[in-house]
Amino acid sequence: MFDVVIIGQGLAGLLTAIRAKQENKRVAVIAEGTGKIMQSTGFMDLIPSSSQNLDESKHLFLQKNISEELIDQSVEWFKALMNEINLPYEGSVHFLSPVVTGAGYVKNTALYPTTVRPIPNKGDILIVGLNGIIDFQPTYVKENLMKERPDLNVSTVTVDFFKGSGRVLSQVDAARAMDDKQVRARFITSLKNEMRTKEIATPDLMIFPSCLGMVNHKDVIEDLNDSIGPVTEAPGLPPNAAAIRLHDALHHYAVKKGVRFYEDETVFHAKVYDGVVTEVLTGNQTKPQAIKLKQLVVASGGILGGGLEQVSTGLSDRTLSLPITSEGTLVDPINNIFYIGSSSKMPWSETWISGGIYTISSSYSVPFTSMDEKNKRRDEKCYINQA
Amino acid sequence: MEIFETEVAVIGGGMTGVGVLRDLALRGVNAVLIEQFDLGHGTSTRNHGLLHSGGRYAVKDKEAAVESYQENLILKKTVPGSIEETGGLFVKVPDDPDDYVEKWVNACNTIGIPIEEVPLQIAFAEEPYLNRKAEVVYRIPDGAVDPFTMLVDVTADAVEKGARVLTYHEVTHIETTNAQVSYITVKDRYTGEEKQIHTKLVVNAAGPWSANIAKLANVPMKIINNKGMLTVLNNRINKQVINRLRMPGDADIFVPAHNVTIFGTTGINVEHPDDTSLQREEFEHMIMKGKDLIPTLPQIRMIRAFSGSRPLFQETESSDASGRNVTRGMALLDHEQRDGLKGFITITSGKLTTFRYMAEKTVDLVCEKLGITSNCQTAEVAVPHREAKQALENINLTPVAKKKLFSWAGVNASSIKANLLKDNSIVCECESVTWAEIESALPEKGQFNLGDIRRRTRLGMGPCQGTFCYRRAAAMAVEKGVATSDEAEIALQNGVEKRSKGMRVIATGSANKQLELMDGINYVSLGMKKGGETYV
Numbered sequence: 001m002f003d004v005v006i007i008g009q010g011l012a013g014l015l016t017a018i019r020a021k022q023e024n025k026r027v028a029v030i031a032e033g034t035g036k037i038m039q040s041t042g043f044m045d046l047i048p049s050s051s052q053n054l055d056e057s058k059h060l061f062l063q064k065n066i067s068e069e070l071i072d073q074s075v076e077w078f079k080a081l082m083n084e085i086n087l088p089y090e091g092s093v094h095f096l097s098p099v100v101t102g103a104g105y106v107k108n109t110a111l112y113p114t115t116v117r118p119i120p121n122k123g124d125i126l127i128v129g130l131n132g133i134i135d136f137q138p139t140y141v142k143e144n145l146m147k148e149r150p151d152l153n154v155s156t157v158t159v160d161f162f163k164g165s166g167r168v169l170s171q172v173d174a175a176r177a178m179d180d181k182q183v184r185a186r187f188i189t190s191l192k193n194e195m196r197t198k199e200i201a202t203p204d205l206m207i208f209p210s211c212l213g214m215v216n217h218k219d220v221i222e223d224l225n226d227s228i229g230p231v232t233e234a235p236g237l238p239p240n241a242a243a244i245r246l247h248d249a250l251h252h253y254a255v256k257k258g259v260r261f262y263e264d265e266t267v268f269h270a271k272v273y274d275g276v277v278t279e280v281l282t283g284n285q286t287k288p289q290a291i292k293l294k295q296l297v298v299a300s301g302g303i304l305g306g307g308l309e310q311v312s313t314g315l316s317d318r319t320l321s322l323p324i325t326s327e328g329t330l331v332d333p334i335n336n337i338f339y340i341g342s343s344s345k346m347p348w349s350e351t352w353i354s355g356g357i358y359t360i361s362s363s364y365s366v367p368f369t370s371m372d373e374k375n376k377r378r379d380e381k382c383y384i385n386q387a
Numbered sequence: 388m389e390i391f392e393t394e395v396a397v398i399g400g401g402m403t404g405v406g407v408l409r410d411l412a413l414r415g416v417n418a419v420l421i422e423q424f425d426l427g428h429g430t431s432t433r434n435h436g437l438l439h440s441g442g443r444y445a446v447k448d449k450e451a452a453v454e455s456y457q458e459n460l461i462l463k464k465t466v467p468g469s470i471e472e473t474g475g476l477f478v479k480v481p482d483d484p485d486d487y488v489e490k491w492v493n494a495c496n497t498i499g500i501p502i503e504e505v506p507l508q509i510a511f512a513e514e515p516y517l518n519r520k521a522e523v524v525y526r527i528p529d530g531a532v533d534p535f536t537m538l539v540d541v542t543a544d545a546v547e548k549g550a551r552v553l554t555y556h557e558v559t560h561i562e563t564t565n566a567q568v569s570y571i572t573v574k575d576r577y578t579g580e581e582k583q584i585h586t587k588l589v590v591n592a593a594g595p596w597s598a599n600i601a602k603l604a605n606v607p608m609k610i611i612n613n614k615g616m617l618t619v620l621n622n623r624i625n626k627q628v629i630n631r632l633r634m635p636g637d638a639d640i641f642v643p644a645h646n647v648t649i650f651g652t653t654g655i656n657v658e659h660p661d662d663t664s665l666q667r668e669e670f671e672h673m674i675m676k677g678k679d680l681i682p683t684l685p686q687i688r689m690i691r692a693f694s695g696s697r698p699l700f701q702e703t704e705s706s707d708a709s710g711r712n713v714t715r716g717m718a719l720l721d722h723e724q725r726d727g728l729k730g731f732i733t734i735t736s737g738k739l740t741t742f743r744y745m746a747e748k749t750v751d752l753v754c755e756k757l758g759i760t761s762n763c764q765t766a767e768v769a770v771p772h773r774e775a776k777q778a779l780e781n782i783n784l785t786p787v788a789k790k791k792l793f794s795w796a797g798v799n800a801s802s803i804k805a806n807l808l809k810d811n812s813i814v815c816e817c818e819s820v821t822w823a824e825i826e827s828a829l830p831e832k833g834q835f836n837l838g839d840i841r842r843r844t845r846l847g848m849g850p851c852q853g854t855f856c857y858r859r860a861a862a863m864a865v866e867k868g869v870a871t872s873d874e875a876e877i878a879l880q881n882g883v884e885k886r887s888k889g890m891r892v893i894a895t896g897s898a899n900k901q902l903e904l905m906d907g908i909n910y911v912s913l914g915m916k917k918g919g920e921t922y923v
């Protein structure tokens with residue numbers, strides 16, 4: 001028997017598991033895959049693919065029962081957590097920060113890891129490509145960036161880092177390589193040589209693909225900073241090291257705190273007695289495993305995360321097998337089931353991408369009560385209704 | 388205004404037009420082809436890719452069946468790089484009328500199409516997805532044709548033999564003097580610049596648009612545009628073509644194409660040749676029907692859907708019906724005889740399979756008009772093969788990408804090889820497309836366009852539908868100075884929109900999820916702005 005069972009180990013599932021552990025609950029996470037966090041950027045956007053600020057969008061959050069106060073509290077909690085796990089985040093939901101992406105477009109985000117710096121309006125910028133990383137093309141990034149920031153003075157270099165490997169490398173491959181002190185030193189020497197050959201003076205900011213170290217990112221940034229100058233990552237096409245770092249750090253911390261993980265397991269059914277969910281079934285239909293619980297948190301990521309599937313007759317709930325609305329939530333709400341993150345449709349977008357801030361605040365909104373209290377409150381509610 | 392001269396101007400860069408162009412080139416006739424967008428903008432890249440053996444028409448339309456079978460044999464010989472000799476099955480399932488089988492067998496025998504009855508157990512072993520309730524199965528020499536490569540290769544061979552091609556040029560005017568065509572005006576779609584082409588003879592091969600072209604010449608003509616939908620399955624589920632053994636109807640053919648299967652089709656008359664809209668209901672109707680042959684069809688993952696229009700010529704009552712309607716399978720109109728306009732010929736209707744024959748008949752007429760005596764050579768002279776194993780044996784590339792190039796590079800082998808030495812990056816993992824191939828496919832002039840690259844390299848045709856490779860190709864093009872960032876942006880907006888359209892109609896399962904991911908990466912991760920500028 002678990003106090004809290006969470007379906008999904010994306011950003012929503014992991015944050016909720018950690019919070020439940022902070023409240024001393026017995027917590028299990030059941031997940032069939034790693035979650036969209038792995039394909040994400042590490043940024044926590046307020047409203048994805050929009051520049052709306054909180055004043056303009058708080059009514060949308062309210063539609064999902066998330067108040068401005070709750071957002072503030074949850075962001076504070078998130079930042080404290082990220083400090084504790086050595087992956088600090090900066091930024092604010094009240095003043096969005098312009099950041100450059102791996103395509104050179106500038107987008108506004110709320111929170112960003114400290115491997116990223118907001119993009120200034122003025123100054124000397126150097127965009128650094130790594131030969132072999134096909135997903136980051138420095139001249140392309142430069143040209144797009146200059147359209148949005150015409151006053152920047154931008155130059156580019158490409159460092160022949162993986163010479164002769166003949167492979168196409170991802171940003172994560174490069175990040176792992178950068179963790180090694182010697183490799184890093186060699187890289188810095190090559191970069192300096194390139195800069196000398198192209199007569200590039202020390203810039204105010206260097207823009208890199210999201211590859212500045214996987215575990216030793218602090219050292220990578222420090223070394224680059226000490227030997228050349230300030231740097232930022234520009235996450236783009238997945239996989240981005242910034243996103244993988246976030247996942248790894250949260251997952252590692254959750255395990256350390258005693259969250260029980262059932263990985264590569266798919267939940268396909270929920271048992272409901274008397275308006276309360278008591279267990280979920282995983283494994284296969286013929287020999288299912290029942291996991292008993294007091295509270296169930298659905299963090300199954302909707303269409304993209306795999307909790308829901310669009311079939312020709314509409315949306316289908318492949319997780320709980322309960323009747324759902326076109327928003328992906330229960331037709332008949334159940335008191336001890338909570339939908340968070342991208343598991344239901346957002347009022348602000350055509351797509352199912354909820355964005356980091358909603359994911360954080362909805363995870364934070366789950367009330368961890370004991371079953372008895374819960375029942376008591378429900379009884380009270382009935383009583384009031386009757387009165 | 389730029390003015391140039393040619394003996395013959397061919398309007399339309401579909402299979403019919405490029406077939407005519409190559410035939411003219413082989414006969415030594417000076418010709419230029421004008422296409423309003425890229426080669427294959429029309430029906431020629433929006434079809435099933437079935438190299439008919441005539442079986443489908445055997446009962447209904449004997450002449451079309453004979454033509455198909457003859458051309459089937461000729462194309463296997465003359466365009467071998469674009470044809471896979473898959474063979475095909477005709478399958479009768481319960482409820483298909485019994486008497487059709489006998490009629491069909493007799494018709495095939497009379498025409499001379501070789502058929503052979505296949506024991507059910509063997510058919511099921513060969514095609515595991517086939518309905519186990521199938522009652523009768525026949526084997527027939529159907530094939531699969533890659534319309535993209537065939538179009539490009541036939542054109543390249545024509546150009547090699549002296550023909551000229553103007554893509555992204557729209558014919559906007561046809562000037563006639565004394566009941567004789569004197570010149571046509573074409574407009575560069577990118578620059579807006581106009582050019583005059585003075586010519587003795589215009590061949591209208593504009594497929595579904597041929598009535599529009601006729602109108603430019605003040606000639607009455609009626610074309611019915613019969614739109615058909617097709618869907619691409621994620622995998623190749625059949626080794627050979629699977630047809631239904633009954634009167635041809637909707638959703639009764641599965642054609643293998645490289646690593647996928649193409650399934651369809653439907654037929655709905657539409658007003659405009661540009662109408663390639665996709666309806667969800669039509670798609671569902673197709674899946675329901677297709678279950679009769681492949682019962683698991685609703686569970687099979689689909690990549691995208693697309694549609695194209697069959698140009699069906701209708702003789703109008705007011706005009707002289709004698710025309711030169713060679714067979715029911717195609718319409719060759721001598722407008723001098725039909726409408727009293729000299730120097731204007733229309734070739735339309737027909738099939739991909741019979742393009743060469745259509746071209747032969749057209750160019751026979753052209754030569755007659757121009758007083759040239761020269762025999763058609765396209766039934767014997769082959770287009771260069773795509774095979775390139777020897778030339779590329781020693782390249783440094785992953786085994787999958789290498790294998791693909793061996794049967795793909797063809798006449799481009801040496802340029803691809805040279806490009807690979809500079810950069811051997813793989814841009815599209817689904818279809819193993821290298822930057823080197825993209826570079827060889829880029830036009831010398833004109834705009835950077837991902838659709839043009841896709842049609843020549845298969846970039847973005849796989850399950851991810853360009854989610855990754857379109858961005859990479861655009862970024863690399865800017866990096867290497869072959870496109871400006873504005874061009875790259877327009878190409879991306881356009882490319883992403885076109886890919887999404889075909890995915891959106893599938894709307895369920897993995898295609899729906901893939902579309903969500905594509906939007907997520909473009910608009911959320913990368914911060915691309917929605918609804919930027921696209922092409923006209």
Ligand SMILES: Cc1cc2nc3c(=O)[nH]c(=O)nc-3n(C[C@H](O)[C@H](O)[C@H](O)COP(=O)(O)OP(=O)(O)OC[C@H]3O[C@@H](n4cnc5c(N)ncnc54)[C@H](O)[C@@H]3O)c2cc1C
Nearest residue numbers: 008009010012032033035036045267301305341342355356
């Ligand atoms: C490509 C991409 C880029 C993004 N970029 C950004 C960005 O730049 N900024 C931003 O703010 N947001 C971004 N996001 C959005 C952000 O990542 C999501 O809002 C957030 O990740 C949602 O997380 P989630 O935990 O709700 O769902 P997910 O991460 O999708 O997790 C779902 C989890 O549920 C599991 N699951 C599903 N069904 C079952 C089942 N039946 N049984 C067991 N387990 C199941 C899955 O395996 C997975 O572990 C991006 C998203 C994507 C896809």
Ligand SMILES: Cc1cc2nc3c(=O)[nH]c(=O)nc-3n(C[C@H](O)[C@H](O)[C@H](O)COP(=O)(O)OP(=O)(O)OC[C@H]3O[C@@H](n4cnc5c(N)ncnc54)[C@H](O)[C@@H]3O)c2cc1C
Nearest residue numbers: 399401402403423429430431434435437558594615739740
């Ligand atoms: C759904 C479907 C499935 C099919 N399946 C098969 C099959 O399996 N096997 C088979 O053999 N056949 C098949 N066909 C038939 C075959 O695809 C067509 O008969 C053939 O492609 C027609 O080619 P075309 O060159 O005549 O026309 P198109 O390919 O349409 O070419 C006409 C060209 O003219 C251009 N054009 C138009 N206006 C202008 C202008 N003003 N200036 C310059 N250019 C202009 C257009 O852009 C276009 O590229 C199918 C057809 C459909 C619709």
